Amino acid sequence: MTFFRFLPRFFAAFIACAMLTAAPAVADDDITQAQPQLRTEPLQIVTKRGVFHFQVEIADTPASQEVGLMYRPTLARDRGMLFEMDRLAVQAFWMEHCAHPLDMLFILPDGRILSIARMTKPFSLDPISSGGPVSAVLEIRGGRAAEMGAEPGDRVVSGYFHNG
Secondary structure (H helix, E strand, O other): OOHHHHHHHHHHHHHHHHHHHOOOOOOOHHHHOOOOOOOOEEEEEEEOOEEEEEEEEEEEEHHHHHOOOOOOOOOOOEEEEEHHHHHHHHEEEEEOOOOOEEEEEEEOOOEEEEEEEOOOOOOOOOOEEEEEEEEEEEEEEOOOHHHHHHOOOOOEOOOOOOOO
């Protein structure tokens, strides 16, 4: 009889130990394929040359932000990924497992572009800094920012910035 009273406590302790030693959600070395397409939303970039319309995937969780555009084929001219950060902070991105250059637009809470990293180097692990605190990062096809004439101070219009 004593053995059977001990059994439920043993299983509870075993499960608690297993939960404490579980691995983190996703480690960079464990990312081996593109993530499924995330939900999309419209977004506009307003420059001196005009208004440019995009449909962007929304990376709004740590796991979706960690994977980002890794292993994705090149982006269409009107596609991208918006990384919605949970707080204002200096951000640093890299190009691990990304086979094509990207333009990274680092965006302030009001939707203004703080800085742009143009034609980032594929597969590079070098950090690409925002150069100041931002609340979002938009990744688009490499060279697209130049095509639009995008510059720091231009606006990104989206529901996330409450300006669209």
